[in-house]
Amino acid sequence: MQSSSPAxxxxxxxxxxxxxxxxxxxxxxxxxxxxxxxxALEEQTLERERWELIVATTNSELAAIVREHPVxxxxxxxxxxxxxxxxxxxxxxAQAPLILFTDDDCRPEPDWVARMLEAxxxxxxxxxxxxxxxxxxxxxxASSPHSRTIEVKPPGKYxxxxxxxxxRAVLERLDGFDESFPGPxxxxxxxxxxxxxxxxxxxxxxxxxxxxxxxxYALPHAxxxxxxxxxxxxxxxRHPHLRRAQGYPLGIFWRATHLRWLLxxxxxxxxxxxxxxxxxxxxxxxxxxxxxxxxxxxxxxxLLELPGQAVVDGAxxxxxxxxxxxxxxxLL
Numbered sequence: 198m199q200s201s202s203p204a205x206x207x208x209x210x211x212x213x214x215x216x217x218x219x220x221x222x223x224x225x226x227x228x229x230x231x232x233x234x235x236x237a238l239e240e241q242t243l244e245r246e247r248w249e250l251i252v253a254t255t256n257s258e259l260a261a262i263v264r265e266h267p268v269x270x271x272x273x274x275x276x277x278x279x280x281x282x283x284x285x286x287x288x289x290x291a292q293a294p295l296i297l298f299t300d301d302d303c304r305p306e307p308d309w310v311a312r313m314l315e316a317x318x319x320x321x322x323x324x325x326x327x328x329x330x331x332x333x334x335x336x337x338x339a340s341s342p343h344s345r346t347i348e349v350k351p352p353g354k355y356x357x358x359x360x361x362x363x364x365r366a367v368l369e370r371l372d373g374f375d376e377s378f379p380g381p382x383x384x385x386x387x388x389x390x391x392x393x394x395x396x397x398x399x400x401x402x403x404x405x406x407x408x409x410x411x412x413x414y415a416l417p418h419a420x421x422x423x424x425x426x427x428x429x430x431x432x433x434x435r436h437p438h439l440r441r442a443q444g445y446p447l448g449i450f451w452r453a454t455h456l457r458w459l460l461x462x463x464x465x466x467x468x469x470x471x472x473x474x475x476x477x478x479x480x481x482x483x484x485x486x487x488x489x490x491x492x493x494x495x496x497x498x499x500l501l502e503l504p505g506q507a508v509v510d511g512a513x514x515x516x517x518x519x520x521x522x523x524x525x526x527x528l529l
Contacts (some may be wrong), residue, residue, distance in 0.1 A: 202224040216249040218314045219291035219493075223283030224254040224263075224301040230410060231262055231301045239268040243311040249436075251254030251290055252301075253283040253357040281374035281384045284358065288373060294365050302410040304332060305360075309405050313362050318404035323398030324367070324389060326351040327360035327405030342502040343412030343509065345422070349408075354443055356389030358408045363388075363415040367397050379524075380428025389435045416505050423512040426451075434526040449527050451517060457481035459529065491500075 220238065224231050231252075238250055250270040252263045255278045263272040275286035288296045290333050299305060307328065311326050316325045329349040331339065338344055347359055371391050378384040392400060414422060428452060433439050440448045450456040457480045465479025485500035514529055521527050 205323040216247060216293040218243075218295040218297055218310060218317070219293040220248060220250045220283060220297045220310060221287035221291060221297065222250070222252045222299055222301055223280050224256070224259050224285065225257075225278060225280075225283075225377050226256060227301045228258065228262065231259055233304055234265070234269065234299070234301050235263070235266045235268045237304045237307075238270075238310075239266075240504045241305070242308050243314065244385050247320060248310050249292060249442070253287040253290075254278075255310045257347045258371075268347060276340050279376065280312075281356075281376045281378055285373040285376065288363075288365065290361070291365065293374070295362060296368060297362045298360075298361045298366050299407055300409075303359050303407045303414075304410075305407040306405075312402060312405035316400065316405060317362050317364070320366075320398060322364055322366055323400045324392060325362040325366075325382055325400050325402050325405075326353060326356060327362075327401075327407065328403045329357065329360050329409050332408035335411040337364075337509055338411040338413045341342065342380040343416060343419035345360045345412060345416045345458060346409050346411040350398050351402075356386050356399070358385040359409055360405065361385075361389075363392070364397075364452070367392055370395065379431055380523050381426045383428045386439075387435060388433055390439070416508065419505075419509050420512045425510060425511060425517050426516050427523070430520040430525070430526050430528040431524040432518060433528050434524050440528075445528070450529050452513075454481070454484060454510055455529050456513050456519070458507065458514060459482055462511070467496070 222234065241248070249516045250268060251273055252270050253273045253275050254260055254263070255274060260272045260274070263270050264346060273286050273290045273292070275282045284298060297310065297312065297313050313325060313327055325376055326349065329347050329350050331346040331348060339346065349360065371388065374384050374388050378387060389399065445451060446453050446456045461478035461481035466475070467474035482503065485503050486496055489495040489498050515529050521529065
């Protein structure tokens, strides 16, 4: 469905004579993965003169990698190292009327830029999200007790910037990503929600695929990673309709596992006085034990990983509770 969106400003029409689409990548501290991304972009099927590549980073070593790589990317130094500041610096330096974002832990398919350009032309003025899947070359890493990747069937409900396109006119009207956002998570969905509020369409292109890294973490690192969710309550305070639109359990729990974890923690505490209260822990134990499947080996793995999963889930709930107090809105 084609959606109405803000018209392109007159000065942006002149840019069509240059590149038709600009790929913007924020990069922080992933040297090897950045090289893999640049290699994948070097293999794009779209004629090179029709698109440009901009990498924004404050890291001098990464900047050298960008300048030396034969893909022909431009390096931009943003004023800050946060993802919002990096993306803003990238798209503002771009020449094309269409801005395609990805991250330095992704690896696009060869026809990615071409497919996203076609999708943007078919849905003029709209945001277009492509598909994201775990990298099949790294899938074995997912066997780790604490691993992270991203999978998106577009248009997804989080508008992740690992594979998404914005018309430059929309970014200019909204002044891009909010650099005052209090955390390294949620600023991408905030931008999409602000765009929807002014009538910008949101479309999906499942044929435009990037593979996302699968990364394993030791328990201490997984606990540190949980801290990034501190800003999610702020996001929900800014966009209250997300409680309903995202289907938050009871309207106050960000994830179903958090509701079950809180019930389990309550049951464990109450069992000090009444042993049957331990039954409150059954829903949480069940979902965590079956996270890898229901056969005997998978259930054994789930049982062995249960204590660590409980610690991480507890850390996430604590982070959200802290964020709820800070931003004066309840989300656990």
